[in-house]
Structure formats: C-alpha cells, structure tokens
Amino acid sequence: MKNFIKIVVLLCCCVASAQDKKGETVYFEFDKYTLYEDQVKTIVDFAKKADTTKIESIQIYGYCDDRGENDYNYKLSKNRVETVQNILLANGFNKNKIVVIEGKGRVIVQKDTVSDLDETRSKNRRVDLFFVQKNSYGKGIYNSIQKKHKVGDRIYLENILFDMGSSVLLPSSKLELDKIALLLLQNKTLAFEIKGHVCCTPATYDDAIDKETKQRNLSNNRAKEVYKYLISKGVSRLRMTYKGYGNKFPLGKGDAMDRRVEFLITQI
Template sequence: MKNVFLISLLFTHFLWAQEELKHEVFFETDQFEITETEQSRLLVFLSAIENIDIEKISIYGFTDDRGSASYNLALSQKRANSIKTIFSNNEVDESLITNVDGKGKILLKLIQEENISKIRGLNRKVVIIVSPVFPPKPIVEPKVKTAKETLEGDIKIGDNIVLDNILFQTGYSYLLPESIKTLEEISKVLLKRDDIYFTIQGHVCCTQNSRDAIDRKTNKRNLSLARAKHIYDYLVKKGIDSKRMKFVGMRRKFPLGGEAKYDRRVEILVTYVSEIN
C-alpha cells in the first residue's frame, strides 16, 4: 500500500511538472516592439493562464547572431521588458514575474544554407515560462460584510461599498460566471432602496504607476471605465433609474493589497440619500 501511495504521489507531481507552460514571441530584425500578429498570439496565451495558480513567470529575451554582443544584449533586454509591459497592461500580477532577462544572441546552427533567414527569424524572440504552484494553494476568500448586507442597512453619503464577488475576467469587462448571481441580488436591493444615489467605480489590477489597463475587447486603455459601465448597463436593464447612477473609471489608484483578482472590481460610492416619506 505504501508503494502504491508513493507511486501515486510521484505521478501527481509528474503531472503538475508537465503543466509548466511555455510561449514564444517573435520579433522583426532590430525591433523590440511586438507585431500585431504576435500580440494576438500572446493574448491567447494570457487567456490560457488566467485560471492557473501561478508560482512564477520567467521572461527571457534573445536576438539572432548578427550584431555586436553589447548591442544584442541590450536589444534582448528591451524585448523582454516589452513583454513584461504587455503583461502589466493586461492585469498580470507583476509580483509573479521573477525574471525579466535579456540573454543576447543565439548562435546560428545551420541545417541547410537556404534556411539561414528562417532560423534567424526563429531566434529573434522572447521565451515566456509560466510555472504553476505545486501543490495548488487553497482558496481563501476574504471575510468581509457583503455588499448586499451593507446596502440593506443604514447608508450615508460617502459610504464606499465594494461589490464582493463581482469579479471580472482578466483584461475584460466580462463578469466571471459565479458573479452573475451576486449582481442579481444587488440589483434587487437597489431597486428597493430607491433612496440611494450612487457612482459606480471601476478598478483594475497590476498596471504600473496607477495607469488604466487595456481592454482586450476594444484595445483601448480604459478597462476600469468599461467595467463600471458594464455594471451600470446591467442595473439600467434591471429597472434602476439611470438618474440615480453615474459611472467612472478609477484606473489603479486604489489597490486593495491582496490577491490581484480582488482589484478587478467595482465599488459603489453613495453620493446622496433621500429622505424616505
């Protein structure tokens, strides 16, 4: 039985080891800006790792064999840095990125002489390696008073209410499926509490210098605004008077300091409470 357990443990570890994900981004000669085609490929990769519990991300830049060693080292670093910037713009937690290194040139290995151009093209790249956590971390939800409970209680002007469990897909204003039920409950409370006037504030995670993130749907840097408007449009459809609401994008001005997914959020700022007759 002990041997069976050890074999099972080793097999499980092997499976997790195999789940290390790798992606390569290719560049034009002497360039470190990513092309539109390569950016599309990278966004597909980012979507694939969204639901993985990540231990670390490594980003390594390379060049082909032409040019001086110092030039290639600098160019490979710029390529790695450009990929890190795209990760940040698309709400990837920078604390997970443990390596962003330019490795310089890859020496040319000839197979056939006519393949030189193709081989060099494949050497002008950044390699991204995503390592999952083993074993997976247990999910610990923050213990706070729910938005529904708060909205049903005493409300005053200036109250800022985090809409708990209203979470978004990375890089999008689309809600995660488990958030729909919570939003439905909140909309019912707000229909009853027609004395509350409020501003819906959208937030993003992981960008640099309090910047907004890029909305992958529109490729515009206004994701926090798009998230706020998504909630606004939903509440309007549920019958809540649009005159009671406004929506704004808060970019990444107020990170919560916990897991990155909780910064992909919306909040309600109470701006006025009318007297109930």
C-alpha cells in the same frame, strides 16, 4: 498578455510581526517548484500564528523570473502556487478560505534598469500570500448594501470581479448583481456612483487596455458594464453614474481584488 507583469517600481516591505502581517512571500530556486525547509517553515509558522477567526479568505499568486518560454513559466508558477496551497492544507489551514490560486507566469525585467540582475530574478521566483481580514475595510466601507447608509459610504463588491484585461461580466458576477439589483429596487432613494478599478498597470499609465476595445479605458468600461446590467434589471439610470479610476486605488489584497467595482453612496 496575462502572463506578463512589468516591473516598474521595486517595493520595500516594512518589518512586522507575523500576527500583524496581512501577507507573506516565499522564494524558489530556479526552475523549481519545491521549497527548501526554511521556506516551508515560513509558511507553516505564518499559518499557525494567523488568527483564522479574523480571516475572511486567502489568495495565493505564483511568479517566475524572466527566463524561459511563456507557457512553461505559466505552468511552473501554477505548480509553485499548488506547492504552497498543499503546505497550508497539510498544516490544518481551512481549504474553504483559499479562494484564489493563480499562476502569473514570468515577471519581465528590463535588464539595464537593475543593478543586480541575479538578485532581482531570485526575488521574482516567488509565491505571494494575501490574507483578506473580516471587517477589514474600515469605517464607512461595506461589502454589501446595508439597510441604512449615509452619503459617502463605500460598498466594495467582493464578488464582482473580472478576468485580466477584460470588462466582460463573468457569469458569477451577473448572479451577484442580480441580488444587488433586488436590494436596490427595495431601497429606491439610494443613489450612487459606480467606480471601476484595474490592477497590474505600470505607474506611468492611468488605466489599463481593455482587450475587447483595444483602448486604455478598462476601468471605465468595467463600471459601465455594471451600470448597463443594473439598468437591464430595472434600476433607474437616474440613480447611477459611473467612472473609471484606473490603478489609483489598490486595496493591497492581491490583483484579483484590484480588478473590482465599488459603489460610492451619493444620496440617501
């Protein structure tokens, strides 16, 4: 279920200055969506020290611990996200840069696998903030098709995203693919692999389950849907291949960004 996230590995965060950090986390008391002053200050300080000229967008995700009903915790996690968003806006953060706000609901814990259940639960009552920096993809990685490419370039399609557990193209994704198809029809020699990715899957699994097919091949199905749509828009199938890569290559920029599709240029 989309409101469930299984904890398999606890990640330790490296200490970094607020200027260098690409994310922040604040914590809530049990069954609350208001914050103590020290947590409010964490958000305010982080927002003020962030160089907004280098930030493309911000994503905010809220969570609850494992106690209580699913629907209640889903609403509570959304309220926590809205609390953080309102603090950012009240302190001058550009509303247009907040592109994702999502309550994730409960974080499920296997109680016999943690040494300190109370501490684990306290860390799960949280909101995570992720900054997506402008031009932060690195050399040879782009967020749109360029006039000139070289073999090995990657094109990360920011606006080709999917609902949790789904391979169905969203209407907004189809509009974006329409634009991409026009560019590909203008550059007829460009060949590429369509790479599908997923988020939120335990490390013990290579891929996620597609809720449409009930099979564990979600990343491949996402790539295939893009492949089929581009064919429907006149792009030759001889220029394209597709493959699913499961959860092997997270971007570290939030779950929504990991539910993505990329192009890998294979011929120019």
